[in-house]
Amino acid sequence: MNNRSWALLAAGGATAIYGLNHTIAKVVMPQYVGAFGFIFIRTAGAGILFWLLSFFLKSEKIERVDYLRVFLAALMGMCINMLSFFKGLELSTPVNSGIFATTNPILILLLSYLFLNEKIGMKKFLGITLGFAGAMILVLYGTQNTSSAPDVLLGNIFFIINSIFFSGFIIVVKPLTEKYNTVTIMKWLFLIGFVLTFPVTWGEYVQVDWINMPFDVLWRVTFVVLGTTFLTYLLNLYALKNLQASTVGAFAYPQPIIAIGYAVYTGNDTLDGVKLVACLMIMTGVYLVSKKPLRLQSKD
Numbered sequence: 001m002n003n004r005s006w007a008l009l010a011a012g013g014a015t016a017i018y019g020l021n022h023t024i025a026k027v028v029m030p031q032y033v034g035a036f037g038f039i040f041i042r043t044a045g046a047g048i049l050f051w052l053l054s055f056f057l058k059s060e061k062i063e064r065v066d067y068l069r070v071f072l073a074a075l076m077g078m079c080i081n082m083l084s085f086f087k088g089l090e091l092s093t094p095v096n097s098g099i100f101a102t103t104n105p106i107l108i109l110l111l112s113y114l115f116l117n118e119k120i121g122m123k124k125f126l127g128i129t130l131g132f133a134g135a136m137i138l139v140l141y142g143t144q145n146t147s148s149a150p151d152v153l154l155g156n157i158f159f160i161i162n163s164i165f166f167s168g169f170i171i172v173v174k175p176l177t178e179k180y181n182t183v184t185i186m187k188w189l190f191l192i193g194f195v196l197t198f199p200v201t202w203g204e205y206v207q208v209d210w211i212n213m214p215f216d217v218l219w220r221v222t223f224v225v226l227g228t229t230f231l232t233y234l235l236n237l238y239a240l241k242n243l244q245a246s247t248v249g250a251f252a253y254p255q256p257i258i259a260i261g262y263a264v265y266t267g268n269d270t271l272d273g274v275k276l277v278a279c280l281m282i283m284t285g286v287y288l289v290s291k292k293p294l295r296l297q298s299k300d
Contacts, residue, residue, distance in 0.1 A: 007242035010235040015251040018101065019258025021228040022094035023268045024220050025086070026148075032217045035086040037204030038224065039197050043078060045225035046233065047190035053183050060184040069172060070188055077169035078193025083200065085162040092155025093148075095269040098259025099138060099279045100159035102286050106131040107167035109289045115171070124289045131285025135160065138278035148268075170248075174240055182237040256283070 001009075029035055062070055089097050106128055113120050120128070139156045149155065176185050213221075239248050256279055263269035 003242045007239045011239040011243065011248050011251045012254075014232040014235040014239070015255050016258060017227045017232050019098065019255045020262055021224065022089065022097045022101075022259040023263045023266055025224050025228070026089050026094045026097075026263075026268060028217050028220050028224075029086070029090040032213060033208050033221065034204035035090040036083065036197075036201045037208055038086050038221075039082050040194075040201035040205035041208075041221060042082060042225055042229045043190055043194040043197055043201075046229040047187065047194050049226075049230045050183055050187040050190055054187050057181065057183055060181055062180065062184070062188060066176065066179070069176060070185075071192060073169055073173040073176065073185075074189045074192035075196060076165045076172060078189050079196045080165040081162055081169055082193070083197060084158045084165065088155040088158030088162060090155070091149065091151045092159065093146075093152065093269045094263040095260050095271055095275055096138060096152065096156055097159055098256040098263070099275060099282060100135065100156065100163055101255050101259070102279070102282045103131055103135055103160075103163045104167050104170075105286045106282075106289050107163055108170055111164075111167055111171055127285040127288025129285070130288065131282045134278040134281030134285065137274065137281065141274045170240075173237070177237050177240045182234060182241065185237060186233055 025038065029038065033041070085097070088100075109120065109124060110128055139153065139160070173185070173189075236248065260269075260271055260279070264271055
């Protein structure tokens with residue numbers, strides 16, 4: 001297979017892992033590991049893995065001109081993005097988190113318009129409007145609190161913050177993926193992310209009772225570190241090196257299907273009418289903003 005085919009497989013694999021992660025991580029929080037404690041484990045674990053992997057590859061230095069971009073990418077992708085997503089997942093539901101994940105292509109387009117002067121036609125404007133309307137319906141009306149979702153409204157707000165900063169991360173990190181090896185980028189991003197998040201994650205991490213942790217919880221924590229953190233970032237950045245950001249963003253389509261399907265199948269969440277309508281509105285909006293003009297559809 002050529003590089004593009006491998007890149008598409010990488011993006012699809014990352015999407016599948018993300019879809020499963022909504023429920024797998026949710027079951028652990030907050031009884032065994034708090035949301036912020038999870039981020040300590042993620043940044044430390046993935047950081048160690050990327051640094052170990054870098055020792056087997058050709059040494060590569062980040063140029064001084066890219067220092068600020070690397071810092072901003074770490075701040076957005078390994079700090080605010082991670083903290084807000086896991087706090088949202090602790091407070092809200094796996095289905096809600098899966099639905100909000102689909103807003104990323106819409107936000108990437110909007111941020112590209114605001115900061116990169118990318119033009120937005122009427123169809124894409126309609127997509128943005130429809131997507132945000134669906135998100136607002138979910139925020140305002142999909143807010144029934146339960147014992148496993150103690151503050152759905154606040155959790156949903158954290159999901160929006162997560163989507164905004166993850167989308168910003170994709171835009172900021174894209175030029176770095178074209179210039180440096182994926183492992184070089186990730187080892188520095190996770191090291192900076194670990195330092196930035198340490199003050200707010202250490203307190204919950206030291207409360208983790210590793211000795212009495214059941215195997216069912218331990219494998220979930222391992223999945224989050226190896227799969228959701230190390231492997232997905234590796235796969236996504238590989239995909240970004242060979243595909244346009246909009247193409248990678250389009251893989252947000254199947255994520256809610258996987259997330260919702262797995263959450264309902266395992267009995268960890270339910271799909272009601274409000275969530276279904278919000279999901280359909282957001283996915284329709286994503287379709288409109290991701291659809292290329294006919295003359296461009298043969299390009300990647």
